[in-house]
Amino acid sequence: MKNTIKVERAKLNLTQQDLADKVGVSRQTINSIEAERYVPSTVLALKISEVFKTTVNEIFKLEKDE
């Protein structure tokens, strides 16, 4: 699953740690999501989208073979 967290973070000038603090997870979790090594739960995805004031679908996109 692709995501645009890095881009969205850059828009708001947030570091991984800032975002992690806002959604209540570790920086490693945000790093793993950005690197597409970990797919977040629905709850976490919703929290992330809330920080960026957008929808989950705008941030997370399924790849063709998924």
Add this chain to the structure above:
Amino acid sequence: MQKKKNKKDIPLFPAYFKLVGLILILLALVPAIIFISMLHTKLSIPAKELFKTYTYDAFILGLFFIAWSRDKIEDELTFAIRLKSLVFAFFSIIFFVILTPLINFLLQVNDDLTARSVVFIMLIEYLGMYYLQKRGR
């Protein structure tokens, strides 16, 4: 955003249990080293067995406390890593138990697995896998 207590959260010991575990392991190791180096010949065989059992138990309990205590930040990723590590430890011990008699036969040794050694190996594998995966993040 404050994290609420989730129904899916696994019950873990508080973080300070890592320290308790380390102390337990040290308390088990130090007498064991003294025993091996100095008291080896002075104890009777039942006393040696008892000493060995309690040392092993303290070591296992220490490892268990370290393995099952909270990290500084406990979130869904650590939960996923814990689950993966448990699965790895569980499946590998199955192969270990199956392969041990074969290895014993090939090496002509009679070294049966005890329940204690199985638990010990599982804990070591779990901890190794957990910290390896955490470091890779």
